[in-house]
Amino acid sequence: MIFISHNSDDREKLVLPLVKSIESISELKTFVAELNPNATYLRNKIVPQLDVCWALVLLFTRKASKSQWVNQEIGFVAKKWWPNPPKVILVLEQGIKPKAFLEQMEIVYTIDSADTVEETQMEDMVYKVLCVLRKEIPQEIPLHLRVNCSCGFEKEIPLPSQKKIDGIIERRINMEFDCERCNKRIYVNPKTLISS
Numbered sequence: 001m002i003f004i005s006h007n008s009d010d011r012e013k014l015v016l017p018l019v020k021s022i023e024s025i026s027e028l029k030t031f032v033a034e035l036n037p038n039a040t041y042l043r044n045k046i047v048p049q050l051d052v053c054w055a056l057v058l059l060f061t062r063k064a065s066k067s068q069w070v071n072q073e074i075g076f077v078a079k080k081w082w083p084n085p086p087k088v089i090l091v092l093e094q095g096i097k098p099k100a101f102l103e104q105m106e107i108v109y110t111i112d113s114a115d116t117v118e119e120t121q122m123e124d125m126v127y128k129v130l131c132v133l134r135k136e137i138p139q140e141i142p143l144h145l146r147v148n149c150s151c152g153f154e155k156e157i158p159l160p161s162q163k164k165i166d167g168i169i170e171r172r173i174n175m176e177f178d179c180e181r182c183n184k185r186i187y188v189n190p191k192t193l194i195s196s
């Protein structure tokens with residue numbers, strides 16, 4: 001389980017696209033807390049998920065840094081696994097300084113502004129997060145990519161290696177597949193793994 005720690009105001013612009021990309025890899029599952037959680041929900045739903053997560057993506061935006069929920073989630077993770085916490089993938093918003101436990105964490109990406117994040121920045125952020133997640137998964141575990149056609153057809157293919165994906169990104173092209181149902185070409189963004 002990959003826990004996505006965030007502020008609910010960042011849900012539409014940051015969290016949902018990121019989750020969609022992560023879950024386009026069939027083997028990866030995410031947990032996103034519901035809007036407006038309460039204390040019971042924290043105890044019964046969030047804490048058990050934090051218990052089993054092997055990675056925590058922390059979208060530490062201006063709003064998230066002020067959220068008591070996000071800070072409690074960080075505190076729980078820091079305490080629970082100290083000195084061996086799960087992989088923390090830290091995404092910052094420009095101008096926000098990580099403090100305490102977070103100071104030791106590698107910053108995976110910094111976005112200029114959570115409210116007006118541009119598509120290219122979003123793609124780069126998703127790409128970086130996916131790269132880190134993939135590195136954490138033992139190579140023996142085969143991963144699969146969900147490819148979706150606009151006709152509704154979905155198929156799973158072995159996820160190309162990161163090296164191969166990076167080569168496609170370098171050439172500024174998309175990954176291409178054929179739809180077996182309608183014969184249309186399906187294009188997959190190599191950074192976000194999203195089909196179009």
Ligand SMILES: [Zn+2]
Pocket residue numbers: 149150151152153179180181182183184
């Ligand atoms: Zn199709």
